[in-house]
Amino acid sequence: xxxxxxxxxxxxxxxxxxxxxxxxxxWIEGALSAEEAFPLLDSQPAVVIADYLMPGMKGDAxxxxxxxxxxxxxxxxLTGQAGAENVGRVVNEAGLFRYIAKxxxxxxxxxxxxxxxxxxxxxxxxxxxxxxxxxxxxFVEGLLACQTIEALPNFVQEWxxxxxxxxxxLSETELQVLSPPAQEAWTLFSRMVALRQxxxxxxxxxxxxxxxxxxYLAASLQELKALSSQREAWIKIVSHDxxxxxxxxxxxxxxxxxxxLPADNLKKYAQLLEKSLAEMEAYVKNLxxxxxxxxxxxxxxxxxxxWEAMAQRLYALLAPQLELKQIRWQAQxxxxxxxxxxxxxxxxxxxxxxxxAVKFTPSGGEVFFRVxxxxxxxxxxxxxxxxxxxxxxxxxxxxxxxxxxxxxTAGEKGTGLGLPLxxxxxxxxxxxxxxxxxxxxxxxxxxxxxxx
Numbered sequence: 001x002x003x004x005x006x007x008x009x010x011x012x013x014x015x016x017x018x019x020x021x022x023x024x025x026x027w028i029e030g031a032l033s034a035e036e037a038f039p040l041l042d043s044q045p046a047v048v049i050a051d052y053l054m055p056g057m058k059g060d061a062x063x064x065x066x067x068x069x070x071x072x073x074x075x076x077x078l079t080g081q082a083g084a085e086n087v088g089r090v091v092n093e094a095g096l097f098r099y100i101a102k103x104x105x106x107x108x109x110x111x112x113x114x115x116x117x118x119x120x121x122x123x124x125x126x127x128x129x130x131x132x133x134x135x136x137x138x139f140v141e142g143l144l145a146c147q148t149i150e151a152l153p154n155f156v157q158e159w160x161x162x163x164x165x166x167x168x169x170l171s172e173t174e175l176q177v178l179s180p181p182a183q184e185a186w187t188l189f190s191r192m193v194a195l196r197q198x199x200x201x202x203x204x205x206x207x208x209x210x211x212x213x214x215x216y217l218a219a220s221l222q223e224l225k226a227l228s229s230q231r232e233a234w235i236k237i238v239s240h241d242x243x244x245x246x247x248x249x250x251x252x253x254x255x256x257x258x259x260x261l262p263a264d265n266l267k268k269y270a271q272l273l274e275k276s277l278a279e280m281e282a283y284v285k286n287l288x289x290x291x292x293x294x295x296x297x298x299x300x301x302x303x304x305x306x307w308e309a310m311a312q313r314l315y316a317l318l319a320p321q322l323e324l325k326q327i328r329w330q331a332q333x334x335x336x337x338x339x340x341x342x343x344x345x346x347x348x349x350x351x352x353x354x355x356x357a358v359k360f361t362p363s364g365g366e367v368f369f370r371v372x373x374x375x376x377x378x379x380x381x382x383x384x385x386x387x388x389x390x391x392x393x394x395x396x397x398x399x400x401x402x403x404x405x406x407x408x409t410a411g412e413k414g415t416g417l418g419l420p421l422x423x424x425x426x427x428x429x430x431x432x433x434x435x436x437x438x439x440x441x442x443x444x445x446x447x448x449x450x451x452x
Contacts, residue, residue: 001119002026003044006053006080009035017049020106021113034062041069046120047097047113052079060094067094072124074116078102118223126217133210137203153355165419281326285402300428302452307337310347314369317351321358325410328366337373340451349425350382352418353445357384359408360443366441380447391438397435398423 004026007018014030029045031037032131034057035432037050047064050059063075075094097116100109142155164353257371309333315322324399339346351370357367365385372379389397407413426433430450437443 002046002120004028004047004049004099004113005031005037005040005043005045006049007031007059008056009033009054010051013051018211020109024110024113024115024117026117034059034065037062038065041066044070047074047076047116048056049113050076052077054385063094063096072127074120076100076112076116078104081452102273103253107289115224117222122221122224124218126214126221127215128321129210129217133207138206146444185200191241201309300345302341304338304340305343305346307333307373308335310339310343310350311369311371313347314351314354317347318354318358318367321355322367323360325358325365326363328356329367330366332368332370334371334373337378338448339371339378341360341400341449345425346429349429350380352422353382356419357382357386357443359412360384360388361386362409375451375452378449379451382425382445382447383442387441387443388441388443394435394437 004021006014006021007030008014008017009032011032014032026046029043031040033054034050037048041048046071050062050066052059053060059077059079063077064293067072074097075096077099079099088132097119098112098345100112117387180195184201200422222413230238291359311333315329315331354367354369361384367385368381368383370383372381423433426447432445432448434448435443436446
């Protein structure tokens with residue numbers, strides 16, 4: 001059973017952590033100080049959770065020492081007052097897995113501990129396989145290096161002593177060194193020498209398998225760390241992007257509560273309220289879709305669709321924006337051309353690309369939508385005569401954790417999720433994307449859209 005250690009100078013916090021983490025099915029021990037916690041490290045806890053501000057040794061210094069004693073343990077810092085400098089120090093010196101702000105969310109706490117345990121086991125299995133591989137290699141090399149039959153008993157006895165000294169599990173193994181008759185011994189030894197090459201070949205095959213498994217475990221560990229970092233980035237993005245609309249809603253609520261404003265003003269505020277709610281609803285929908293797509297949880301219902309009908313739907317969706325900014329729409333689509341994909345999500349992806357083109361094209365500009373049908377794939381082009389992008393902006397175009405929404409040529413605002421969502425949908429359709437853009441010269445998206 002996995003072991004957890006929680007350290008906080010407040011008994012109620014320790015009791016709360018133990019109660020909230022008990023459903024994970026782990027053995028949990030608590031301590032009220034770093035000094036009280038040190039003896040409990042002998043039980044080899046997989047995860048250690050420590051508060052930052054404690055009397056005596058603080059949590060960051062405690063976790064640095066825990067890292068020295070338990071190099072594979074996953075360390076989590078609870079912080080209500082730790083500054084960025086202190087958190088950065090414990091991240092660098094102790095290899096901090098995560099820090100959690102007080103007061104914490106129970107589900108977030110459990111999810112963090114589950115991820116920490118998964119990361120711990122992945123790294124432990126990786127190091128254990130490497131250790132056993134080295135041990136096996138040493139034993140076989142030593143065994144085959146014996147030049148005489150008389151040397152074998154001494155070699156086996158030395159290895160038995162070493163294994164018992166290192167406390168390798170031999171509880172179900174009875175170790176005996178037998179001395180067979182000389183003729184049988186020489187026959188056995190001769191066969192060993194004759195099979196030397198076969199042993200080496202088998203060892204090489206085992207080593208290859210270990211390396212493959214090691215690479216897989218290392219990739220899994222890296223993926224888990226990347227998901228953890230992405231999750232932290234998402235939390236920061238959501239908290240930042242929702243702060244503005246929520247503040248506006250709070251101000252509108254304050255104006256409307258017990259208000260004696262004229263009917264016209266009330267109608268105006270009601271419209272603003274409805275607009276803010278619609279923007280938040282669209283943001284949350286895009287965020288959920290992007291999350292499901294990134295986790296491969298969204299199942300597409302692919303079928304043939306008409307590119308001509310697709311162009312008509314896209315124009316109908318874009319018409320209000322095109323008319324408002326006086327932008328010309330140019331569509332070139334073969335009448336009988338058919339694509340393959342989920343019509344709903346394909347429309348959403350292409351709309352996001354075109355809406356981005358309209359957003360960054362000034363009044364009087366043009367937006368183009370062109371399809372060139374082929375036997376194995378279709379070429380789809382979205383092009384505008386807008387303000388364009390720098391190479392640095394193109395590089396971070398699809399990453400919602402690095403890209404911030406820019407204001408359009410007419411002051412349009414956005415969530416910054418439209419293009420990443422379009423990319424995720426197109427990736428699900430196995431569509432490859434090429435982007436060409438330059439400042440002042442517009443942007444072109446070229447899509448290679450496969451057929452079944």
